[in-house]
Amino acid sequence: MGNQHGSSTGNGNSDQRRSSAFDKSKQSSMSSKAYTGSLIKLFEKIEITSDAGNSHPGEISQSTFENVFHGPLHKFGKLMYRQMLNGHSNRDRITKEQFVKAGKEILKTFNESDQQKYYFKLFAAGKDVLTQEDALLMIQVSYALTLSASKFPYTKSDRDDRVFTAMVTSMFGIAEELNYESFVSWLKWNCPHMFCGVHNWVYLILTGSTLPSELETAPVPQLEGFVDGRYCLSMGMLWAMSATLPAAYTHGQTSETPANNPLITSYHLIMKLARLSRCQSWTMLYNSSDHGLSMNRFTHHVTSYHGPSIMLVSFEGRNLYCVANDTGWRDGPDKYGGEECMLLQISPVYRVIQSGEKMMLWNVHTRGLPMGIQIGKMSSSIVLSIPHEFDSVSHYGVACTLNKVEVWGCGGSSAKDAQTKQKQWEAKDVQRCAQRKLNLESKDWNENPDKQILDWAGIKGGHSYQRE
Structure with a gap:
């Protein structure tokens, strides 16, 4: 009886697996048909823009393809053309069939691991390694495409260039080339969502529609009352942080996400189950340039804000740090902070220094203990320490001149x-x-x-x- 029961259950599971496989195959076929139609329409739109006329029906010249990409994206168009021809950059035309096939391959890269492989190969121009020049172009283009996908006007300042250079410095160190494994290792710790905006933009261009919000991993936050050049924060810095920080700082609270739902196994389940809210806006809570370098003023502006926030600390030596606080500011003698706390150095080297619980200490009233702000998981090696007087900052125990402090609230309007x-x-x-x-x-x-x-x-x- 037991064996019969087991056999019956096994047949049921087998039937379920066949049904599931059929459903997935059917869904994949439906997606493939939809993608094919969109890609053919896009091909035809590009085809009619040819300056030389349609002398080769069903084909697009390399110059026609590349001319679709303007300004800072022109180099990306050259790399994309080469990638769609599978590295055969010597071919000066691409057929409709090649275009559709290559486009469908791109659209299937839903997970970040596949995206990292695809775009590494693209920016490396077919090589097995990235050069520093390749990496800088990758960062600049990723920034430009993310702004476009987020519907922000393109802007870039000298401070953005310094951030991008700091990312390349962090990525390579003293090396001149970087292979894929080393690149992914750096991405995983320092900037895991670099290509999200890139893929959102490519998806938009190839399909004529925006990437479903359920698949947007790292949107760029809106900044309330932001004036470029007035704050420590710049748009390039904002993009880099949005590609690094956990979702708590860019998304609203959500009860169910792909990360914690074991039922999500495919794109279509993500579409149905992962109801991520739209991107949060960030609002200025404290700016030492306006409010004064004072613990009293700092306390007044950050207390009672219970959402996540980021604090930017600028001090001598062109040092700029970001303290990401996921629990709100808490005055007391004990360390606090949740799993999504993070300490980033933004310049002169862009890197994640620490992350995790109990990284924050803010003591304003408890006597017998150091007064001020301390950041660091180990009491024996505090990374940043700002005394109650707010007149300096200790960096790994070395006293430095404190230039500016900003706190941005990341919890949205609520x-x-x-x-x-x-x-x-x-x-x-x-x-x-x-x-x-x-x-x-x-x-x-x-x-x-x-x-x-x-x-x-x-x-x-x-x-x-x-x-x-």
Whole structure:
């Protein structure tokens, strides 16, 4: 009986597997047909832009293909053309069949591992290694494409160039070339979502529609009231951080994501189950240039904000650090911080220094312990320490001149609204207490309850106390 039961169950599982395989095959076929139609339409649109006319129907010349890509993307067009011809850059035309086949290969790279392989090969121009020049182009193009996919106007400043150079320095060290394994190792720790914006843009171009929000891994946050050049934060820096920081800083709270749902096994399940909210906006909480380098002012502006936030610390030596705090600022004698806390050095080298729990210490009131802000998981080797006076910063124990501090709230409008309401309640409570004290002082001393307490102690009332 037991064996019969087991056999029956096995047949059922087998039937389920065949049904599942059929469904996946059917879904894949449907996707393939949709992609084919979109790619053919795109090919025909590009084909009619040929300056020389349509002398070769069903084919696109290399120059026609590359001219679709303008400005900072022109070099990307050259690399894309070569990639779509599988490295045969000596061919000066691409057929409709080649274009559709290559486009479908790109559109199937949904997971980040496949994207990393594809775009490494693309930017390496068919080589087995990246040069520093290749890597810088990769970063610059990834930034430009991400802005375009996020519908931000393209902008790039000298500070962005410094960030991009810092990323290349971090990636290569003293080496002149980087193989795929070393590149992926660097990406995994320092910038895991570099190609998300690139793939979003490519998906948009090839299909004529935006990548479903369920698949957007690292959108660039909106900055409320941002003026480029006024803050430590720049657009290039914002892009780099959005490709590095955990989703808590760029997405809203979500009850179910691909990372924690074991049922998600395919693109179509992701489409149905992973309801990621749109990108959060970041809002300025504290800016030392406007509010002053002061612990009191810092405390006033960051308390009662319970969403995640990032703090930028600029100090001598062109050093710029980002402290990503996932739990809100907590004054006390104990270290705090959740799993998504992170400390990044942005310049002169872009790298993740530490990440994980209990990395933050902010002590304003507890006596007997160092006052100020300390960042670092090991008490014996604190990375950053800002004293209560806010007049310097200790960097691995070396005192440095503190230039600027910024705190951006990453919890969206709900976290900022909650902070505003709390601040308003606190202001009203202070006003009520002041009014109550004023009323008590203005009353007849003989009717004041404090007089009776003093009388019981044998002290005569009035402002001149005399004991009997």
